Amino acid sequence: MRLTGSQLRCVRGGREIFAGLDFTADAGEALAVVGANGAGKTSLLRLIAGLIAPAGGSVTFVGGDDDLSPAEQAHYLGHRDALKSALSVMENLAFWRAALGGEATNIDAALNAVGLDHIAQLPAAFLSAGQRRRLSIARLLAVKRPIWLLDEPTSSLDANGQAMMADLMRSHLSGGGVIVAATHLPLGIPARELRIGATA
Amino acid sequence: MTALIALLRRDIQVALRVGGGALIGVLFFLIVVVLMPFAVGPDLALLKKLGPAILWLGALLASLLTLDRLFAADHDDGSLDLLTMSRTPLELICLTKAVAHWLVAGLPLIVATPILGLLLNLDGDATLAVALTLLAGTPALTFTGMIGAALAVALRRGGLLLAVLVLPLSIPVLIFGVAASNAAVIEPAGFGAPFSILCALSLAGLVIGPLAAAASLRHGLD
Numbered sequence: 001m002r003l004t005g006s007q008l009r010c011v012r013g014g015r016e017i018f019a020g021l022d023f024t025a026d027a028g029e030a031l032a033v034v035g036a037n038g039a040g041k042t043s044l045l046r047l048i049a050g051l052i053a054p055a056g057g058s059v060t061f062v063g064g065d066d067d068l069s070p071a072e073q074a075h076y077l078g079h080r081d082a083l084k085s086a087l088s089v090m091e092n093l094a095f096w097r098a099a100l101g102g103e104a105t106n107i108d109a110a111l112n113a114v115g116l117d118h119i120a121q122l123p124a125a126f127l128s129a130g131q132r133r134r135l136s137i138a139r140l141l142a143v144k145r146p147i148w149l150l151d152e153p154t155s156s157l158d159a160n161g162q163a164m165m166a167d168l169m170r171s172h173l174s175g176g177g178v179i180v181a182a183t184h185l186p187l188g189i190p191a192r193e194l195r196i197g198a199t200a
Numbered sequence: 201m202t203a204l205i206a207l208l209r210r211d212i213q214v215a216l217r218v219g220g221g222a223l224i225g226v227l228f229f230l231i232v233v234v235l236m237p238f239a240v241g242p243d244l245a246l247l248k249k250l251g252p253a254i255l256w257l258g259a260l261l262a263s264l265l266t267l268d269r270l271f272a273a274d275h276d277d278g279s280l281d282l283l284t285m286s287r288t289p290l291e292l293i294c295l296t297k298a299v300a301h302w303l304v305a306g307l308p309l310i311v312a313t314p315i316l317g318l319l320l321n322l323d324g325d326a327t328l329a330v331a332l333t334l335l336a337g338t339p340a341l342t343f344t345g346m347i348g349a350a351l352a353v354a355l356r357r358g359g360l361l362l363a364v365l366v367l368p369l370s371i372p373v374l375i376f377g378v379a380a381s382n383a384a385v386i387e388p389a390g391f392g393a394p395f396s397i398l399c400a401l402s403l404a405g406l407v408i409g410p411l412a413a414a415a416s417l418r419h420g421l422d
Contacts, residue, residue, distance in 0.1 A: 051281050051421050071285050080278025084210065086217040091210075098206030101287035 039197030354420020
């Protein structure tokens with residue numbers, strides 16, 4: 001499996017963020033997108049996720065399911081956590097497992113892996129920022145998708161949480177997955193660096 | 201299919217729980233209709249004549265009131281991003297969201313109509329006619345409103361814009377809804393034609409609404 005971006009160009013609000021960006025990530029490889037604030041790290045992730053149309057270039061994913069677009073084979077962990085406050089932890093996760101489609105796994109195991117199993121029935125409104133993050137991460141485990149697009153995955157996680165995230169990423173990579181992460185902090189796993197906006 | 205059922209269930213659950221706002225529309229409907237007899241005065245004949253129009257107007261405004269959160273809530277918390285990335289076509293997702301919205305915001309209006317009809321001095325037949333036309337017509341309001349809600353998300357913070365965009369589209373529904381209800385009261389033979397057109401508007405909305413809303417959401421992604 002190989003995720004490739006070729007000659008990607010991104011324009012936001014009439015301003016060119018980056019152009020001529022190439023990258024590849026093979027199965028089992030993590031790509032750490034680094035760059036200054038506003039360099040376009042999030043834009044690159046959203047572009048791969050199909051949430052922004054590229055102004056030029058294309059993203060291809062070889063070796064996955066040919067009937068699906070790269071976006072449909074990717075998990076996107078963004079700044080906004082896509083949780084409904086009125087629903088419980090379990091209901092939120094169960095919804096996304098059903099809605100995202102793809103090979104579903106055991107929901108209790110996913111909650112257990114992120115350390116939220118003891119508050120499964122608590123409404124998401126009462127979760128802390130770190131717990132909301134953990135619940136978003138549980139979504140990556142509840143549905144198997146080969147590409148993980150992570151935007152600041154360790155933000156608001158405590159030391160335990162960061163170690164847990166590193167373990168989860170390691171096991172995703174060893175299972176042949178691909179990770180593209182935008183980050184300012186060390187990921188805790190070996191990752192190839194993709195620097196954007198270096199010339200700006 | 202599982203994904204759509206899950207989405208329908210989630211939207212209904214979120215709307216019915218605390219802070220979900222499912223009752224806002226029907227409360228607004230209640231306020232408009234309850235206040236009207238006080239504004240018009242105790243002229244029972246006049247109230248009876250205006251009754252179907254007041255009920256329809258109240259239902260139209262109530263459905264506009266709740267529609268602007270149809271996509272905005274999911275957009276704000278990032279759910280819309282993930283729904284776009286799901287393996288279900290966005291058109292079907294839009295359709296499901298509209299159906300869920302109609303079930304929690306449109307259906308209560310119809311259930312409340314017989315009670316509110318009493319306040320407007322409508323007899324049984326007239327109330328039944330209004331409820332029937334609302335049942336046939338409110339889906340059209342939801343589906344056309346959905347297009348506006350999707351555009352408002354794309355244009356960011358378009359709460360008032362929604363009303364401006366949707367109002368022209370809802371005028372035909374209002375005209376034929378009131379015409380059919382009035383026909384039922386005055387001259388039963390005239391009920392069929394406007395009622396059929398009302399059904400046609402809802403069916404056309406069912407097809408066009410999800411397509412247009414999905415196109416608008418795709419275009420407005422950022």
